[in-house]
Amino acid sequence: MATAVLGMQWGDEGKGKITHLLARDAAIVVRFNGGPNAGHTVIDRGVKFGTHQVPAGAFYPGTVSVLASGMVIDIRVLREEYDAISAHLGSRPEIIIAENAHLILPYHRLLEELEGSGKAIGTTRRGIGPAYRDRAARVGIRAGDLLAPDRLQARLEQRIDLLKRAWPGVPGVSALDPEKMATELIDVAAPFLPSIGDAAGAIRAALSRGEEVLFEGAQGTLLDVDFGTYPYVTSSSTTFAGLPGAIGVPNPRIERRIGVAKAYTTRVGAGPFPAEIGGELGEKLQKMGGEFGVTTGRPRRCGWLDLVGLRHAVALNDPTELAITKLDVLSGLDEIKVCRAYRIDGEETIRFPLSVEDLSRCTPVYTTLTGWGEELRSVRSPDGLPRAARDYLEFISDELGVPIGIVSVGPEPDATISLL
Ligand code: GDP
Ligand code: IMO
Ligand code: MG
Numbered sequence: 001m002a003t004a005v006l007g008m009q010w011g012d013e014g015k016g017k018i019t020h021l022l023a024r025d026a027a028i029v030v031r032f033n034g035g036p037n038a039g040h041t042v043i044d045r046g047v048k049f050g051t052h053q054v055p056a057g058a059f060y061p062g063t064v065s066v067l068a069s070g071m072v073i074d075i076r077v078l079r080e081e082y083d084a085i086s087a088h089l090g091s092r093p094e095i096i097i098a099e100n101a102h103l104i105l106p107y108h109r110l111l112e113e114l115e116g117s118g119k120a121i122g123t124t125r126r127g128i129g130p131a132y133r134d135r136a137a138r139v140g141i142r143a144g145d146l147l148a149p150d151r152l153q154a155r156l157e158q159r160i161d162l163l164k165r166a167w168p169g170v171p172g173v174s175a176l177d178p179e180k181m182a183t184e185l186i187d188v189a190a191p192f193l194p195s196i197g198d199a200a201g202a203i204r205a206a207l208s209r210g211e212e213v214l215f216e217g218a219q220g221t222l223l224d225v226d227f228g229t230y231p232y233v234t235s236s237s238t239t240f241a242g243l244p245g246a247i248g249v250p251n252p253r254i255e256r257r258i259g260v261a262k263a264y265t266t267r268v269g270a271g272p273f274p275a276e277i278g279g280e281l282g283e284k285l286q287k288m289g290g291e292f293g294v295t296t297g298r299p300r301r302c303g304w305l306d307l308v309g310l311r312h313a314v315a316l317n318d319p320t321e322l323a324i325t326k327l328d329v330l331s332g333l334d335e336i337k338v339c340r341a342y343r344i345d346g347e348e349t350i351r352f353p354l355s356v357e358d359l360s361r362c363t364p365v366y367t368t369l370t371g372w373g374e375e376l377r378s379v380r381s382p383d384g385l386p387r388a389a390r391d392y393l394e395f396i397s398d399e400l401g402v403p404i405g406i407v408s409v410g411p412e413p414d415a416t417i418s419l420l
């Protein structure tokens with residue numbers, strides 16, 4: 001059976017924990033979008049990892065990890081995380097890298113700085129936007145190019161020549177040397193060269209054999225390049241709607257689609273956030289939830305659960321169930337608010353606007369629910385949850401029309417309650 005795990009908010013919903021948990025039974029785990037902008041926290045046998053590009057399947061010997069063509073891959077970052085995971089396991093996980101996945105190269109990060117997009121949008125500054133842009137502009141370098149050193153160098157020469165013409169006299173650009181870059185890339189990529197190949201074929205074969213295939217989404221629905229809060233988004237498709245194209249399998253028939261949502265909302269980087277909580281309470285939530293970015297260490301903005309955004313995410317992901325994470329963080333609040341609609345120009349709406357100009361004019365319409373005082377970290381069954389926590393979950397599920405299959409009450413794998 002195939003399963004997909006997708007973020008329903010602005011990222012950092014706890015996808016890493018959920019995929020790591022489900023990957024135990026998987027034959028193959030596939031990351032299909034984004035690159036090292038992702039930071040997925042995995043606690044494997046007591047050791048905490050922040051993974052960026054390697055899917056959570058890599059923690060189980062015998063499971064194949066696939067980096068699909070929808071990703072942009074930074075080989076240097078990959079080498080670091082792969083080596084760290086290998087040292088932890090005492091063996092080297094099997095991986096497949098799509099030959100047609102694009103590479104993030106040093107000049108992509110440089111471009112992000114030179115153009116200032118990192119600052120304006122509050123990106124992770126990992127070169128994501130420039131790498132996807134090179135893909136669309138047909139001047140990108142792909143993983144398969146690493147297998148043909150002459151071709152790699154010729155492509156780098158062409159690309160760097162364009163950069164030097166666009167940025168004459170800029171020191172970081174003038175210093176770019178295609179020959180040196182090609183040599184360094186092949187050197188860093190050496191352990192992965194035998195792994196570069198037909199990822200789409202491997203996924204298709206596993207699906208048609210009926211194996212357990214797990215898809216690990218990165219970022220979240222509201223960061224989707226088309227359906228998110230553009231331009232305050234990432235540069236790839238982050239939804240189930242975009243998954244088939246990102247893996248090269250037209251109808252992957254994924255029976256279990258898990259939409260992961262935090263019990264409240266967070267966002268890193270700039271952009272409108274109607275249910276944001278300012279002041280002391282916002283800071284308290286940030287502290288209680290440990291809301292600091294895995295990739296950049298930036299504090300995450302915190303807000304109440306936003307059903308308007310989540311309804312939009314339900315439409316784009318068609319989840320068969322929800323995983324609600326970090327419910328434990330809400331313990332100790334007398335009241336919990338949920339944004340059930342927006343008010344814009346005096347009118348109430350439950351439609352999530354695609355224009356950030358409209359979104360920034362929206363104010364939240366809240367419903368207030370009763371909180372609970374009990375600690376939830378050691379709860380392991382639905383019956384162990386306080387009545388108010390169960391009511392909160394039921395309210396979310398009813399409003400969204402999607403059952404809740406998993407509730408997470410702590411970062412560790414066993415701090416999980418199964419509901420279905
Ligand atoms: P991802 O990007 O979606 O994988 O999420 P991140 O790893 O960036 O952020 C989630 C953070 O919350 C990490 O620090 C996790 O260890 C932590 N976490 C995940 N689930 C829970 C939970 O149920 N309760 C608490 N308290 N922390 C959690
Ligand atoms: P995971 O997979 C949270 C955000 C950045 C910025 C915007 C664009 O850990 O949930 P980019 O570097 O992609 O060009 O930045 O997207 N962003 C994330 N926010 N979690 C992520 O990944 C993110 N990946 C990108 O903060 O607002
Ligand atoms: Mg994250």
